[in-house]
Structures are given as structure tokens and as C-alpha cells.
Amino acid sequence: MKSAGNYTNLSLDHHDDHKPLLPIIDFAKPDSILDLIKLACEEWGGFQVINHGIPIDLLNETESQARRLFSLPNEQKLLVARSPDNYVGYGIAGISPFFPKLMWSEGFTMIGSPIGHASQLWPQDHAKFCEVMEKYQVEMKAFCEKIVELMLSSLGLTHEEDKKWFEPTSGSDPNQPKTTCVLQLNSYPVCPDPGRAMGLAPHTDSSLLTILYQGNIGGLQVQKNDELGWTPVEPVEGALVVNAGDLMHILTNGRFKSLLHRAMVNNTRHRVSVAYFYGPPKDAKVSPLKKLIDYDGNNNPPLFRPVTWKEYLEAKSKHFNKALDTIRL
Numbered sequence: 001m002k003s004a005g006n007y008t009n010l011s012l013d014h015h016d017d018h019k020p021l022l023p024i025i026d027f028a029k030p031d032s033i034l035d036l037i038k039l040a041c042e043e044w045g046g047f048q049v050i051n052h053g054i055p056i057d058l059l060n061e062t063e064s065q066a067r068r069l070f071s072l073p074n075e076q077k078l079l080v081a082r083s084p085d086n087y088v089g090y091g092i093a094g095i096s097p098f099f100p101k102l103m104w105s106e107g108f109t110m111i112g113s114p115i116g117h118a119s120q121l122w123p124q125d126h127a128k129f130c131e132v133m134e135k136y137q138v139e140m141k142a143f144c145e146k147i148v149e150l151m152l153s154s155l156g157l158t159h160e161e162d163k164k165w166f167e168p169t170s171g172s173d174p175n176q177p178k179t180t181c182v183l184q185l186n187s188y189p190v191c192p193d194p195g196r197a198m199g200l201a202p203h204t205d206s207s208l209l210t211i212l213y214q215g216n217i218g219g220l221q222v223q224k225n226d227e228l229g230w231t232p233v234e235p236v237e238g239a240l241v242v243n244a245g246d247l248m249h250i251l252t253n254g255r256f257k258s259l260l261h262r263a264m265v266n267n268t269r270h271r272v273s274v275a276y277f278y279g280p281p282k283d284a285k286v287s288p289l290k291k292l293i294d295y296d297g298n299n300n301p302p303l304f305r306p307v308t309w310k311e312y313l314e315a316k317s318k319h320f321n322k323a324l325d326t327i328r329l
Ligand SMILES: O=C(O)CCC(=O)C(=O)O
Pocket: 184, 186, 200, 205, 212, 214, 219, 220, 221, 261, 262, 263, 272, 273, 275
């Protein structure tokens, strides 16, 4: 694993073979952060962050609690299997139906407190798991709010009014949650023949943002464009990967890419990753931000119609990587 100290914001890094790497942005060096974020999101749809302020102990503890869960016997994990109409619980990747082969991975999904499922898995001993997962979600939510703010500021949106990124449903309950947040633990067991298996097949996330902690075992790969093909995202100590999702692509009227990525497996180490998906309330509309479109001129016409996350997830479940086309104007 690389040490975080080797990087500076000036190094929009290049491999030895001159293949560009997903940019690494150091939040401890605030100079030109907005420019770096803008460039990374326009070119890739994401970046890695170091010195983000989230305690490394919390990242490590979350990973180790995830390992504790995935090392339980299968029959026990299946006690909390996801039901067809529910996101939360244990199961295979949601994108599996779109691919002919099973993927070499398993997952456990939470929205808010996992106590219902955790107490089934560990009747006497779930307090620590719940405490860590809840704490992780609190930290990630605040981090996502900060990242959205920075991403929109990087596009010159400075007034609060310009940065309102979803329309609350009319007559909505003021107490309703402002955002939808999903925490997903991913597990990629050691694979005897990694060349013939895929941990998680290529996809973009449907969220506004995803924050990924991949620990110190590589496996994540991203694609800047077709010609460059797949680029590994090498683990950097304590780094978090920020991944713009499809809703961010819609919101920015196509200015920011939604990062195409996949997860590879290996034959020596069991890899675990922690993904936090952040988006609007399920029924709130997201559409290209007013300041980024030009209704009258021909320069920046809106590219997408307004859509709720719920509608978009339905489109994704039917059309997968063609879902964006179904809302294109
Ligand atoms: O495990 C990884 O590196 C990627 C996980 C991912 O893409 C996801 O959970 O959507």
C-alpha cells in the first residue's frame, strides 16, 4: 500500500507507463482544491481524498466489523437475507441480474441502525457492530454534505439558492429525512482462479455520490474513457474514494461524469470494502441545476428531465447501463 505522505495536490498522478491515475486530492492543502475537484469530476467522475478528517480508527473498525460479519457461517448470514422488496440485509450484488455469471462477492446493506439484523446474527453480542456502523454513517453523511458543497462550488455555484440540489416534494413533512443514505459492506472472498471471475461487474452507481473505503487490498478499477481501458485504484493509506453517481451526472447536466468502475478479486487475500451511497429523499425530484443550463440559448440546453431517485432506480433495474437514456431529453 502507498503511504499518504507521498502525494501532493500537484501530482495528478501518472503511472510509470504514463497511464493517468485517478487523482488524489489532499484536503490538508486547501490551495486549488476546487480546481482539482472540478477537473477530476469532469475527466473521471471521482477522485481519492487523503487527510479527510475521518478518524482512521473508525475506518479500520468498520472494516474489522465487516470481516466479523462475513466470516460467520453461511446459514447464519442467510438468517438476515435481503427480501425481494427490501434493500437491507445480506445477499448478492444488486446488479447481478444483468450479468450471465455469478459474481465472486457478497454484501450486507444497512439504512440507519442495523440492530434488527445484527441482533439476529449475534443475539448477545451486537452492540459494538451497531455502534461502529451507526458512527460510520454519521461521519459519512457529514462528509458527503461537504463534498457536494465543494463539487457544486467548483462549478461556480456560490449562492445557497443555486446549490439546492433537489426539490422537496410538495407538502412534504418537515421532519422527513433530508437525504437517503445507504451503507453497504462488500466482501470478495479469496478466489482460486481470479482471472476467470469478477468481484463486481462494471457499473456506475445510481447515487448522487458514493464514498468507498477499500482498506489496503486493491481491487477497485475505474475507467476514464474507452481508449485508456481499466485503471487500478491502488489503495493509499486511509484514503477514501469519492465516486460521482448517475444523479450527479444529471444534476450537473452532464458536466461531471458518473464514474464507471468494477471490483476485481485475488487468490490470496479476502478483500472487504465499505460503500456509502448518498442521494436525495426517495420522492424528491433531481434535475439539471438552473445555473448550469441555458433555457433560451443553444449552448447548454437541459439534457435530462427531472427524476426522483425512486424512478431512476426503477429505470436502472430495467435498463441498467442504458437507464440514463430513458430520461435524456
Ligand atoms: O469494492 C469495491 O471496490 C467497489 C464496490 C462498489 O462499486 C459498490 O459497492 O457499488
